[in-house]
Amino acid sequence: MGNGVPLYEAAKRKILKRLETREWLPGAKLPPEGELSRELGVSVGTLRHAVGELCEEGILWRRQGSGTYVRSYRDGGAGFWNRFQPFQTRDGMPMIMVDRKVLFLETIPAGDEFSVRLRLKKDDPVIHVLRHQIDKNGEFQGIDELFLRGDYFKGLTFERFDKHLEPDESLYSFYEREFGVEIVETSNFIAWDIGTEDLAKRLLAPKLANMPLIFYKRVSKTYGHIPVECRIIRGKASDVQLSFDITR
Structure with missing residues (x-):
C-alpha cells in the first residue's frame, strides 16, 4: 500500500x-x-x-x-449488446425498435443545462440528434434525443449517422466503431410526464400530444468518468417498463 x-x-x-x-x-x-x-x-x-x-x-x-x-459493444461473444438499455415491453421482453428514424441533427451551444451535464463551457459545441422510435409492429413508441460532446464526436453529420448506424446495432456500438468512444457508466433520472401540443410540435411528433410518457434522462460517461452524452427518451408509458438491477 x-x-x-x-x-x-x-x-x-x-x-x-x-x-x-x-x-x-x-x-x-x-x-x-x-x-x-x-x-x-x-x-x-x-x-x-x-x-x-x-x-x-x-x-x-x-x-x-x-x-x-x-x-467491446461489438463483441457478441461477450453478451454485450447494451447493458445500459433499461426499456422492456410490459411482459418483460427487450424493447426492439425496427426503425429509429433520424429527423434532424444540428450543432448547438451547450447552454446552461448541458454545460453542467457534460462539463463544458456554455458556448462549447454540442451535437443534438432527434430520432423517432418505431417498434416491430409499426407503432410509434416515443422520442429519443441525443446531446453529444462535440469534441468527442467530431465529424458526426446527419448523413454519417443515418447511413453508418446499422439497423440492429446498439448506439453505443456505433459510438465505439465510428469515434472510439466507449460508454462504461451512466447516471439515470426517471419521471412521468404528459406530452403537450408545444412539445409534440417541437419534436415533430403529433402523436406525442396528450400521450402519457416515461421521461428518462441518462448521462453516459467514458473512461475517467467523463460525460460524453446526455440522452433524453420520452417513451409511451402504456407499452413499456424500465428494468434495473441495483446492488450494494
Missing part, C-alpha cells in the same frame, strides 16, 4: 489510464499476466485482484483459455 491506496487499486488506476489514453482499444487483448504485472510494478496476485474488479465492473472480460480483453 502506497500513499494510503491499496496496491490493487493503484494497478486498476494504471490500467484505466491506458484505456483513457487509448493505448488499448475496445476488443484489444491485454498482455500476459507476468508481463503486465512487471509493467505495473505489482505481483501477479495483485494484478488478478485489479483485473477481477474491472471484469466485475464491465470494463474488461476474461475469455476462457484465451486471456483478458477490453470489453
